[in-house]
Amino acid sequence: ECKNSEVSGLIEGKITVTQLLNLKASSKINGAIVTNKLSIEPGAIFTGNCAMNEGETGGTTAARGKEEGK
Secondary structure: OEOOEEEOOEEEEEEEEEEEEEEOOOOEEEEEEEEEEEEEOOOOEEEEEEEEOOOOOOOOHHHHHHHOOO
């Protein structure tokens, strides 16, 4: 787990970033991502699951919409 991360190589497994995760064009991710903000450059490869957080209070926008019946 870290605050911010920039990936330009291969990662297999779970990545947890509390603020910004930046996937460079040369990156290849196989696994799960948990982050608040995600930036993906063209050419980056991501295979797996991604959970977007909004900090301690929010949860994901999709989850909030589901709870509200939208």
